[in-house]
Amino acid sequence: MTRLSEEFFDRPVLQIAPELLGCVVTHAGVSVRLTEVEAYDGANDPGSHAFRGRTPRNASMFGPAGTLYVYFTYGMHFCCNIGCGPEGIASAVLLRAGEVMAGHDLARQRRGRSTDRDLARGPARLAQAMALGRDQDGLYTPDPDCAMSVEPRSQQGRPAVRTGPRVGLSGPGGNGATYPWRFWLDGETSVSAYRPAKPRRPRAT
DNA sequence: TATATGATGCACT
DNA sequence: GTGCATCATATAC
Numbered sequence: 001m002t003r004l005s006e007e008f009f010d011r012p013v014l015q016i017a018p019e020l021l022g023c024v025v026t027h028a029g030v031s032v033r034l035t036e037v038e039a040y041d042g043a044n045d046p047g048s049h050a051f052r053g054r055t056p057r058n059a060s061m062f063g064p065a066g067t068l069y070v071y072f073t074y075g076m077h078f079c080c081n082i083g084c085g086p087e088g089i090a091s092a093v094l095l096r097a098g099e100v101m102a103g104h105d106l107a108r109q110r111r112g113r114s115t116d117r118d119l120a121r122g123p124a125r126l127a128q129a130m131a132l133g134r135d136q137d138g139l140y141t142p143d144p145d146c147a148m149s150v151e152p153r154s155q156q157g158r159p160a161v162r163t164g165p166r167v168g169l170s171g172p173g174g175n176g177a178t179y180p181w182r183f184w185l186d187g188e189t190s191v192s193a194y195r196p197a198k199p200r201r202p203r204a205t
Numbered sequence: 206t207a208t209a210t211g212a213t214g215c216a217c218t
Numbered sequence: 219g220t221g222c223a224t225c226a227t228a229t230a231c
Contacts, residue, residue: 057217071216094223123223154226
């Protein structure tokens with residue numbers, strides 16, 4: 001089985017992100033073909049978890065290229081990133097959505113009631129379908145023994161890639177959401193449909 | 206089908 | 219204490 005190497009990930013994250021589309025990630029019996037990702041550019045990126053420096057939570061973002069960064073959010077969800085750039089540089093690509101290629105039964109079991117199309121449609125759903133959690137934080141995917149693998153996409157020329165603003169980042173005064181650092185495969189139904197960065201409705205007092 | 210809202214726990218300030 | 223790189227559900231059309 002071929003895996004993407006550390007060399008592949010040790011490049012500018014904006015270059016890597018679109019190339020990850022169509023690649024197949026496998027973990028715990030489920031394989032997913034990536035259809036949507038987002039780039040986070042370490043120290044230069046106000047939307048990155050690493051923008052304010054290294055903390056215990058984001059430590060694995062600073063690891064060598066190809067290291068997994070899995071974090072817990074909204075009190076109930078995990079999201080999965082692959083670290084890019086050399087050790088010490090906290091760039092990463094968030095796996096936002098994909099199409100389940102193998103292990104449908106396991107994925108369905110983990111996701112509960114869900115259509116096949118929704119199994120990995122959205123970062124937290126993807127993580128749940130693949131059983132990614134705290135234990136996978138810090139895994140080094142280029143290692144042949146690593147439980148998680150990322151395989152290159154099959155040869156078929158460059159797929160139609162589209163770009164747009166990232167999802168879910170909002171805040172006062174111009175933030176990271178305005179960078180077109182979200183990438184997806186044109187025409188894929190398994191791309192997350194979540195609406196971009198609408199300001200959260202103010203709560204009535 | 207589309208939109209609105211609550212749930213939920215942890216990291217960070 | 220506050221705010222999340224979200225999702226499932228309820229309600230309205």
